Amino acid sequence: MSVVIYSVQRVLALLLLLCAPLLYAGNGIVLLLSSDALPYREVEQGIRATLFEQQSAIPIASLTLDSLLSEEAVLPDDIDVLVTIGTRATRYALQENISDTIYSSFITASGLLREITTEKGFPDALKGAVVLDQPAERVILLAKLISPQATRLGTVVNASAPNRLSEFKRVAQRRGLKLIAASLFEESNPIADLKKIFAKSDVFLVIPDKANFNSKIAKWILFLSYRHRVPVIGYSKKYTDAGALISIFSSPLEVGRDTGERLLSYLSLKSQKAPMVRLQYPRYFSLSINDKVVESLGLTIGNEAQLKERMRQQLSASVRDESGLVLEVVEQ
Amino acid sequence: MRLSQRMIYLPLFCWAPQGFAMEPVTEIDLYADVDVIQTGTRLQQPLMQVPASVTVIDREMIAASGATQIPQLLRLVPGFLSYSVSGSQLGVSSRALSPDFPGHLEVSVDGRSVYQPALSTVIWTSLGIAIDDIDHIEVIRGSNTAAYGSNAFLGAINIVTVDSLSAPQLSLRTLHGSIDTKEYSGRYTGTLENFSYSVSFLSQRNSGFDAFSEPETGPWPTHTRKDDLNNQQFRLQGLYTPTLNDELDVTLGFGRDRIKLPENDVRGYHNRQFDNHYQHVRWTHQLDNGDVQLSFYHNYLHIEDDTVLGLLSELASDLTGMNIPPAAIPIAFPGQVDEVLLGDIRDGVSQRYHLELQRTFDINQQLRTVWGGAYRVDRLSSQFLLGHDDTIDEEQYQLFGNLEWHFAPAWRANFGLMVERNAIVGSFASPRAALNYQLSPNHMLRTSITAGKRTPSLLSVYQNTVITFADGTPIDQIIGNTGSADEESLNMLEVGYLGQFLQGDLTLDFKLFKEQLRDARYDAEEAVADIDGERRVWRNGLDWNNKGAELQVRYQPDERWLMSWQYAYIDIDGELPDDTSPESIGTHIPKHNTSLLLAYRPLPAWQISGVAYHTSEMEWTGGDDVDEITRLDLRIARDLQVADWKGKIEFIAHNVTDDYLDYDEENIFEPRFFIRLKLAMN
Structure with missing residues (x-):
């Protein structure tokens, strides 16, 4: 019927x-x-x-x-x-x-x-x-779900370009996590900086940023994640395919x-x-898990649908508007 | 109504001190590909956009294959043949003849060509790396001269090693088993200030085939009946990143490799020792638009054979079957007396210097390009090979470029061109035009036309090998040259399909191809006035046509299962020119060639895998006629964890079915069994 x-x-x-x-x-x-x-x-x-x-x-x-x-x-x-x-x-x-x-x-x-x-x-x-972009609340909640014991998150941003570090730091703090970040300058030694961050991080966040779109840096992040056995949260399915544990993104559809x-x-x-x-920020989003990385890190995180459902429950309980705002302009 | 500019939520972005010093991230960045193939055109392209047939052998396939030597992995590439010239000399060929020294494929390790101009081939045991040092192998199945020049005439293999950043701090491996195999390898990775490095070593020994059971006859005092391998290699790899946009990769290596070359005439082998070292430096500077790369490498190979042929009188007696006394020598060679003759390469040196500049950038949203130039010197010295002590230098210049034109959402065209110039054949060009049509994000059709050119190898142009008395008086001319050489040429047309199904779990790659090869170099028999009245001479003139189909299917539904099936059909039409009776080369390449890899994890720490290979009957160009070959390799692996060490123990069986002949009737490949242990600590 x-x-x-x-x-x-x-x-x-x-x-x-x-x-x-x-x-x-x-x-x-x-x-x-x-x-x-x-x-x-x-x-x-x-x-x-x-x-x-x-x-x-x-x-x-x-x-x-x-x-x-x-x-x-x-x-x-x-x-x-x-x-x-x-x-x-x-x-x-x-x-x-x-x-x-x-x-x-x-x-x-x-x-x-x-x-x-x-x-x-x-x-x-x-x-x-x-x-x-994905709201920081969403990304940091995901980090918490894939690694409940995590207390330190790591990331890297390009100091010469606009970045969302303060937003992520604030949200991380609210969730009881510490966000350790390296700001890369032109003259920075990226591997030395990344190594320091990986050594101190439980989960690494790849925040879409010019530093992370430098193809070399993307490669090194993934290499160092294998070496330090630190899961990486990426921003696209292709990042997952390349070796991130999981990615969170909104598809064009x-x-x-x-x-x-x-x-x-x-x-x-x-x-x-x-x-x-x-x-x-976009209201709808997808997750993509790299099962090989899940296995090599010995994690149990469930599948995409289960994780998404848990995120939905926790987000709706904690955030006024799940989709969040980048900024709002009102009448004077 | 006008809105104010008051923002009630503070902007959530930290503004850079200098405002927008850099372009912000765009949607194009977000949806860009991360995993890419570079060997196709030199441009970083996802598999769906590469204008050539590509096979990627990744870590999972490498592990599941149970391969113990690198060339064995290439059996997982449709149409590729891997064979044993002897127990210690290995060969790889594709869609070409299969001589002792195959030479129509470009092989590189992290972008450094390992082709040896002195021998016109690749010494697989001198690559300087162990199987466990490999991250993945990219193979272009078909001519790739438009991107990499002459050497890539029939294909290109790029072996990409594990990066020092991702490798465990310390890893140790050992392999023991049949044919007295004893292999040890290891790698240590570390960091100095701003510099990441890895140091690795490989030591391989085996006793080769149980060949030449009949005793050898004749003088041949230095010949042996064993074709054993004794190989030691060391390598240092470094990565220095002085700034955000600069990367310096440095690789240094050296080694000694002792192999045995077959001498079927005397039913034995002679010793050959390679001493090699290499240096490779690559600087990459990332720009706002693309990057610029400057690289230099130097390969050095010293070749030493300790062959003593024995007394000329005894040698002549053995070869002719007559009793030739020492007193006969002054009669045949006035002014000479019977003496002990030396043979083969003594103090031969092969070198390559290569300097290359490459620039990659986007012209606009539809057009991307890479262009560059290279200067190369191939250097060869060998009294035995050249007939003189002088060093031959061949300078070569290369100009290359590839333009990718994304002229419609579903269409992508690639135009590639390599122009080369050297003193042997002058200037010549190898263009390629290719068209990719993306039916949907997961389905792609492609077609390409290539007109490849190959400069003859240094050896095939200048070789003049003569057995002489100690004072240089010639006794027997072995192989010579005509004093002239032309480039070899190839016209290739291919049509292919690449599809992904089941959310990418299943990949299907299919292609049809047609090739015309013209004026290839070969060594033909020629009458001369010497002791046996003949010699062999390098010349152009070998023509043949290939047509066929290749299929590759990979299915990995989950982490437990992996299946990869490769199949190639090829039909060859051509003849080996000969003054008396031209010989068809249709049988020199197997019509059907297939391999099937299956791997399954019944428990998380266990993996069972097997590879079946089948090759239809053929005649190895430098070896013997063989019937169809079916080979089955099996492997059981268990992951280990001992304190801080992670590891794996593997039980590997090669050819668990019937014995088969590998290239030569003396090379009887019996079942072989190995145990491999790997330990790694972070």
Whole structure:
């Protein structure tokens, strides 16, 4: 029976979408993709799927930045929201003022903060964003779950680039953990610094940061983790595959889904009052475990689903908003 | 309504002292690949984007294989043959003839080519590393001249060793068993201020095959009936990271390797001693966009054979079957008397100096490139090989580049070019064009066209081996040269598919290929006016065509199971040119070649594994005709923990089924049994 109901719902949703231009009073949403690459398309797919599931009547269109720049495509006039997907699209939209209602997605918090911290001040056009970074609360809880006896966490950041060290330190302290970090400068000896951190750490966190995207440093972190038998928490499935014990990340589809939901929420509030600008961490996330590393470290951590469930329970009990905020701008 | 710039939550980012001195992290960084293959194009590329067929033999496969010598691991690569020229001399070939000294593959250890120009081959026992020093092996199955030049004519093998940072502080291994095998190896890793290093050693001994049961005849005073191995190698590897963006890798090594080379004519072996040392320095500087790498290496190999052929009169009697008295010598060679003759390489030296600069960077979001240049000197001296005492230097220049063009989300093109120049053949170019189409994130189709060129080896150009009296008067010309040489060429077309299923647990790699090889060097018989009226001469002119298919399937559903199946089919059409009766080389490479590795962990500390190999009938180019071979290796391993030491004990059986002939009818491979013990402490 439920299958029948579900099918009917799908058909109705489809009809609604087809008739959307007739039912919806506004001009809809346009997605501006940084490029045609697969991750951006997956974000688009996530947004469209959410709108479809929510039976939204809002028309939605998409174009890539390259097609816009080459004038193969034109941005429609008077759209309700321009959703920029990725750094390039966000930068272009904000710099060129191509819309007065921009929602940014699939961008790192540091990338977005760079775009909005300009001499001209906070861009009025930016109405909200879903960033890619994981909240510190989530990462540190994961560290606690995979290594309950852990008291010291280690990490490394690039001193010459914006980093999230203070956020992580604060959250670690709240959880009764000490975060030991090395700030790498240009003239630093990275291996010497990393060795010191690994020698003092029970779990190593790879916080997305320019230091950690230096491919050599990524390699050395993994090498040293084998040597010191310290589990590493990475930031992508590929990091897990390369040798991290576990990674926590939001997939493009998850970011798209979250963006879709927040867009709908934004549009429903828009008519009432100009809302706060909320730059938020992604609500949905995935875990990926490297079973070989689990085995070699002799750990018992359960599978991804079990860990995620335990995280959900503990996060909802301890955090007001699981997704957290990067920053919030309000009316004066 | 206008919004203020007041932020009610403090920004959670610590701003760098100099603001955004560096570009912040982007989504591209977050979704970039971490695990990459570099041997394909010199660009770091994930397996799905490499424009060539790649086999990666990782630590798990190495352990499960039960291999006791490095070339045995290459049986896990579709189409690769690993064989024993003698009990102590090993060979590896792929889609080419299988002589005593195969030479169409580039083999490198951590980027240092170990090809020996004096012998036009790789001395596998002189690599300087033990199996346990290997982290993984990347093998490009097919010509890779566009990236690595002449040596990679039919493929490239890069052995990547365990990094001193990840290795245990102290590890000790020993292997004992059949054919009097006694092997000891170990590694110590440590840190000086700002410098990580590892020191390793390897000592190998075995007695080789139970060959040449019949007594040898004739003079041959220094020949032996045993083909034993006695090999000692030492290595120092260092890593220095003076700044965040600079890395200096240093590798130094030396060793002595005593092997036996077969002399089928006299039913025995002669001794050969290699004394080697090498130095490899690589500096990598990371830039905001890509990196620059400067590397230098030097390989030195001293070759010493202690062969004494005996009195000329006795030698001549033995070879002709007639009784030639010493008094006959002055008649045949006026002015000479009967004397003891020396043979083979005495005081031969082979060296390679290689300096290389490489720059990698992104042109834009769609285009990535690597380019660079190299200057190389190959140096050879050997009275026996060259017929004179002078040193021959061959200077070679290389310019290379590869452009990766990601022109559409699912499409990626690679254009590679290697231009080489030396005094032997002048300038020549090896281009490659490849196209990868990603059907989905886990499925990729690729095709590539390569026009490879190979400069003839130093030895094949200058060899002039003559047996002489002590005063230099020639007695018998063995092998010579024509005084001219052309480059060998290859045209290759391949179409491949790489797919991942079951969340990556199952990987399937399939390819079809077609190759045309032209003007390859070979040694042909030629009539000359000497004691036996003939000699062999290096010349171009060997042509053949290959077509075939290769398949590799790896399935690892969980930590308990591992399965890897390799299969190659090849059809060869070509003839060994000969003035009297050209010989087909279709039988010199087996039509079917397959291996299946299975490993299972019934309990966390136990592993049972086995590898089955099958090769269809063939004629080894430097050896004998052999029937189809089926070999089964088995291994049982148990993990150990003794105080602070972790370890493993392994019981290994090689060829538990019937005896088979390995390359030569004297090399009867009987079942062999080994025990290996490994201990490591952090």
